Amino acid sequence: MMELIMILVLWPFFLSTITTNAEEMINSPPCDYTAVYNFGDSNSDTGGIAAAFYPPASPSGETYFHRPAGRASDGRLIIDFIAKDECIRKRLPKPDQDLGKALFTIDIGQNDVAFGIRTLSFELQKAAVPNIVSQFISQVRVLNERGARTFWIHNTGPIGCLPVATAKVKDPVAGYLDEIGCVKYQNDVALLFNKVLKEEIVKLRSELTYAAIVYVDMYAAKYELISHAKNQGFEDPFTTCCGYHGIDYDVYCGNKGVVNGSEVIAGSCPNPSKLISWDGVHYTEAANQWIAIRILNGSLSDPTIAISRACHK
Numbered sequence: 237m238m239e240l241i242m243i244l245v246l247w248p249f250f251l252s253t254i255t256t257n258a259e260e261m262i263n264s265p266p267c268d269y270t271a272v273y274n275f276g277d278s279n280s281d282t283g284g285i286a287a288a289f290y291p292p293a294s295p296s297g298e299t300y301f302h303r304p305a306g307r308a309s310d311g312r313l314i315i316d317f318i319a320k321d322e323c324i325r326k327r328l329p330k331p332d333q334d335l336g337k338a339l340f341t342i343d344i345g346q347n348d349v350a351f352g353i354r355t356l357s358f359e360l361q362k363a364a365v366p367n368i369v370s371q372f373i374s375q376v377r378v379l380n381e382r383g384a385r386t387f388w389i390h391n392t393g394p395i396g397c398l399p400v401a402t403a404k405v406k407d408p409v410a411g412y413l414d415e416i417g418c419v420k421y422q423n424d425v426a427l428l429f430n431k432v433l434k435e436e437i438v439k440l441r442s443e444l445t446y447a448a449i450v451y452v453d454m455y456a457a458k459y460e461l462i463s464h465a466k467n468q469g470f471e472d473p474f475t476t477c478c479g480y481h482g483i484d485y486d487v488y489c490g491n492k493g494v495v496n497g498s499e500v501i502a503g504s505c506p507n508p509s510k511l512i513s514w515d516g517v518h519y520t521e522a523a524n525q526w527i528a529i530r531i532l533n534g535s536l537s538d539p540t541i542a543i544s545r546a547c548h549k
């Protein structure tokens with residue numbers, strides 16, 4: 237079921253900017269965004285999958301919404317924290333709305349990388365990256381043609397650190413895991429994706445001269461959290477709150493299955509705020525909030541600009 241979700245929710249997209257004076261942008265007034273449009277996969281889905289494919293299932297949503305709320309988390313996602321940011325008034329878009337005053341957030345790539353990991357050799361995964369990124373960039377061009385001008389583009393996260401990846405590792409040879417215990421070659425594909433994405437965004441900025449395109453190093457934020465989990469108040473970063481994953485079993489959050497010969501129901505852990513991973517793939521609300529705080533002020537952005545000022549270029 238999760239596989240299907242991960243493959244279907246695949247809407248590639250985004251980015252831009254000519255490097256202007258960073259100081260000037262930091263001192264510029266906050267943008268008055270009229271709406272936020274998000275293009276993303278299940279990491280930022282607030283109900284698309286639930287509306288289109290599966291009804292929302294418990295225990296997702298339990299921490300914040302106290303009911304399933306169409307999100308793959310116990311609570312809010314990074315996009316929810318973006319919408320909550322004081323400068324952004326999230327409203328239902330009106331049909332005649334000026335897209336030039338809206339914020340376009342894009343968070344795509346994880347499914348493409350995951351699909352390659354499941355189906356292709358390492359060499360072919362790397363070879364596929366430029367093509368995936370080029371599809372992504374062409375969708376940003378399409379949005380720009382339709383009037384979008386402010387793009388906030390997240391790169392893809394450390395997929396090899398997800399518990400669904402690390403749970404499959406048995407007797408690893410030296411170098412298979414990196415120094416913090418993530419599957420290194422999987423992260424290498426994500427890093428290559430991010431490198432090519434950043435290069436293409438730089439080119440796109442010179443092409444879309446009216447657009448402001450911010451590249452956000454989501455990978456760095458997530459990797460930092462996982463590296464320093466214990467200092468940041470979290471437990472083992474490779475533990476899943478809701479679900480069971482092992483060498484030869486996966487019981488996804490909310491499902492029933494058999495693990496080590498016994499039937500189990502994958503419910504929530506007692507304290508989701510202590511864990512980083514909600515369901516082995518997606519992050520808990522506590523982790524999402526930690527990450528949002530790191531990225532929204534612009535310290536991981538290129539150019540270095542807070543989301544509240546991302547319309548300036």
Ligand SMILES: *[C@@H]1O[C@H](CO)[C@@H](O)[C@H](O)[C@H]1NC(C)=O
Pocket residue numbers: 480482495496
């Ligand atoms: C299943 O058995 C393995 C091997 O003994 C163990 O490491 C794992 O924790 C068990 N899983 C569960 C969910 O009990």
Ligand SMILES: *[C@@H]1O[C@H](CO)[C@@H](O)[C@H](O)[C@H]1NC(C)=O
Pocket residue numbers: 529530533534535
């Ligand atoms: C952004 O916030 C992070 C986390 O609170 C902080 O470490 C960093 O210094 C801040 N950066 C800027 C540019 O304000």
